[in-house]
Amino acid sequence: MxxxxxxxxxxxxxxxxxxxxxxxxxxxxxxxxxxxxxxxxxxxxxxxxxxxxxxxxxxxxxxxxxxxxxxxxxxxxxxxxxxxxxxxxxxxxxxxxxxxxxxxxxxxxxxxxxxxxxxxxxxxxxxxxxxxxxxxxxxxxxxxxxxxxxxxxxxxxxxxxxxKPDNLFTIIYTSGTTGRPKGVMLSHHNVLSNVLSVSRIMSPPEGESKVLSFLPLCHIYERTASFCFLYLGYSVYYAENLETIGENLKEVQPHVFNTVPRLLEKVYDKIVAKGYELTGVKKQLFFWALNLGLKYDPSVEMGAWYDFQLKLANKIIFSKWREALGGNIMQINSGASALQPRLARVFWAAGIKVCEGYGLTETSPVVTASMSNHEEIRIGWVGKIVKDVEVKIAEDGEILVKGPNVMQGYYKQPDMTAEVLKNGWFHTGDIGELDGQYLRITDRKKEMFKTSGGKYIAPQAMENKFKESPLIEQLIVVGDGKNYPAALIVPSFESLREYCKRKDIPYTSDEEMIQRPDILDKYQQEVDSLNKYFGKWEQIKRFKLLEQPWGIESGELTPTMKLKRKVIHEKYAQKIEEIYQAK
Missing domain, CATH: 3.40.50.980 (Rossmann fold)
Structure with a gap:
């Protein structure tokens, strides 16, 4: 039909x-x-x-x-x-x-x-x-x-x-990191073209196929996915809430689910925290398997000795990870923000195929998607351009997109529409690079800033790297117009408690702990160990720890967990100033 x-x-x-x-x-x-x-x-x-x-x-x-x-x-x-x-x-x-x-x-x-x-x-x-x-x-x-x-x-x-196919079917108001939300107008053809393109690269299992859904349907990512699941014949089970995902995974035993990197980070951190609770040989085996997984590259021949070790690690350690996800997972789709490459490596090593994609509400949303096979997956890239979509990189590095998936415009905002839709190309505001059909995202165009020394800083890539520390929950890089970059850091207080327990440091309150010299020294060590991945002009010279996490309700995060930079800069203006006044 x-x-x-x-x-x-x-x-x-x-x-x-x-x-x-x-x-x-x-x-x-x-x-x-x-x-x-x-x-x-x-x-x-x-x-x-x-x-x-x-x-x-x-x-x-x-x-x-x-x-x-x-x-x-x-x-x-x-x-x-x-x-x-x-x-x-x-x-x-x-x-x-x-x-x-x-x-x-x-x-x-x-x-x-x-x-x-x-x-x-x-x-x-x-x-x-x-x-x-x-x-x-x-x-x-x-x-x-x-x-x-x-x-x-x-x-x-x-x-x-x-x-008709070109009729408008929805207006999605994007959360926006600044200003009032914009109403993205999408037609049946916009989203359906994307559904058909994405469905070409998904392979449901023979017989019963199930998905657990927990990302919000009001966001285009899960909305378009829901139509893909309809088309491919998946049974869709809605998780009760974010707290019950672990329990629901075991009940439903899904073959696929969509997620955002932050949730995968939390899953990983909980796994590592449990590893620290182990003792003796069990603990040694856990971290041996973990470190083995962190070196994995699914698209590279790792050698017979590595493959033998990985097979053993899968049998005694990683099999438990798969069981915790229901035991049937064939693919996890990650989108909405950048996935840490180390997470992709370790999950692929564990036989859990995490496939990263890229898109925007304005593109219905998928522009690129990673393939769930060893031959085509590339860690650190957001996949290959999907069928019927075109991508090119502008002279300033901005990613431009053309295709049937590109929106009709912003509702009642022709001027804003004209700013981003030029000669048929949608200007994403993201900076990236192409290698054939593969795309890599490097930063947001509007989020890059320049130090007083004239050096450009791409904060998103840095923030993603620094959040690899299990002790860091949230982080923002600041320093526009200043002589060096600095950071506001929200500790992972759960991980900090575990650290203090291991080091026999008495834990009092979050507020008191982030002022202790020994804890500040530990965070300095974490920052120093991650600074080495960046040029000298990019490295975090100073930081300040914060006791309150950033949230959607409190206004620092968008509903898709992106930083509202302007809000954070305004709210913590005094603390940022204190960083640069410190001797």
């Missing part, structure tokens, strides 16, 4: 796979699942209900919820009548809610739970709100199902026929 619009993927899955579990979510301790047939029936009834409610083509409906099947139901039901979904992060502020509701001219709102409802209701005005959870005084989404059940499917089919 022809697949021209994203909602065509539902009848496609039904005709090809007819899954007994298309979507599933744990409720009250039990997994509640929906088959492909139920998926289609619910979506059709919702579409008919939206028509009965008077939702017109091109009108906007907001979805604010954690991942759950209802999210998909509403999203695809809107598509079938030509309406436009406006997904929003539950974690953003009420002020951002109000801005997006007004800017997008939202007509109706769907919320997940009580907390989101209260935040949305404060600024919703007279907009109708439906909830996914049963909430007192709020109309439940299933009331729409009942209304749609009496609708005429012939009317719905006529509505679907009017929706």
């Amino acid at each position: 022809n697949i021209n619009r994203l909602f065509d993927l539902i009848p496609y899955q039904l005709s090809k796979f007819d899954k007994s579990v298309a979507l599933s979510r744990k409720e009250a301790g039990e997994w509640k699942s929906y088959s492909s047939r139920q998926f289609k029936e619910i979506v059709d009834n919702l579409s008919l209900a939206f028509l009965a409610q008077g939702i017109l083509p091109w009108e906007k409906v907001a979805i604010i919820s954690e991942n759950r099947p209802e999210w998909n139901f509403v999203d695809i039901a809107l598509q079938q009548i030509g309406a436009i979904s406006v997904p929003m992060y539950p974690t953003i502020t009420s002020d951002d809610y109000a801005y997006i509701f007004d800017h997008a001219e939202v007509k109706m709102i769907f919320v997940g739970d009580q907390t989101i409802y209260e935040k949305a209701a404060d600024v919703a005005g007279d907009r109708k709100i439906y909830s996914f959870d049963q909430l007192e005084g709020v109309e439940h989404w299933t009331s729409l199902l009942e209304q749609g059940a009496n609708g005429d499917l012939a009317v719905l089919e006529a509505s679907k026929e009017k929706v």
Whole structure:
């Protein structure tokens, strides 16, 4: 059958796979699942209900919820009548809610739970709100199902026929590291072209194929992935929350999941922390296997002796890592920010194929993706350019992208659109280099700065390297216009406690520990050991430890965990000044 619009993927899955579990979510301790047939029936009834409610083509409906099947139901039901979904992060502020509701001219709102409802209701005005959870005084989404059940499917089919591939299907407001969020306009063709390109390089296992989903559906990364999973016939299980991922992995035993580097870093740090708790021979074997893995390069012949050792390490150590991920993992896709090469090496060594990709909301999102085979994987690169997408490097090093996946523009912002879309090429703002079809990202164009000595500093690459230290949770490189780079460091207090325990240092409070001379000396050693990877002009000369982690709610991070540099510079202006005033 022809697949021209994203909602065509539902009848496609039904005709090809007819899954007994298309979507599933744990409720009250039990997994509640929906088959492909139920998926289609619910979506059709919702579409008919939206028509009965008077939702017109091109009108906007907001979805604010954690991942759950209802999210998909509403999203695809809107598509079938030509309406436009406006997904929003539950974690953003009420002020951002109000801005997006007004800017997008939202007509109706769907919320997940009580907390989101209260935040949305404060600024919703007279907009109708439906909830996914049963909430007192709020109309439940299933009331729409009942209304749609009496609708005429012939009317719905006529509505679907009017929706064309180039029609807008969503406006995604990017979190942005500065200023108000921008509404990225994506058509069915934008995202579907990307779905088909990416699906070409994914190989589902024979028989049952499962995925655990926990990255937010309101972000284009997991949104496009969800359509890939529909197309490839994966059963999608939604994790309860970030804290239960480990438990859910063991329950679901997925073949694939998507993640961001920060979560992989946390997994790795926990594994290493457990290694330190071991004693005797077990501890020696653990770190022997770990160090072996950190040297691994999947695309290089490592030699017979290394291969023998790695086989042994996989049997006695790394097999436990795979079991912790459910035992069936074929591939982990990492995106949204840079993956530390050492993590890629050690996970590949452990038989866990971590495949890094690159993209932006404006590119639907995938521009490049790593292949999950030893012949084509390149550690430190973000993969090969996917089918139908073109990439070139501008004279100043900026990555430019052209293809059917490139957005239609920013909603109601033609000037901003013109700034980034020139002669058919989207200007990403990222700096990189190409080697044939392989792409490497080196930094963000707007984040590079110059010292008073005229030397350029690329902070992102440095920050990624320094976070390899298990004692460093978060770090920002500063020094624009100063005579040397410095850093604000948020320690990994969990790792710091473990370190103090091993060294018999009494741990009092986070605030007191980061002022102790011996702890400051330890962090100086960590900085010195990582400085050697950079030129003298780039090396961190001074740093200051902070007791409070940066977060989304507190404003220092975007919902995709990127640093809001301007916010951090303003919030910690005095501490940064203290660094440069110190003798």
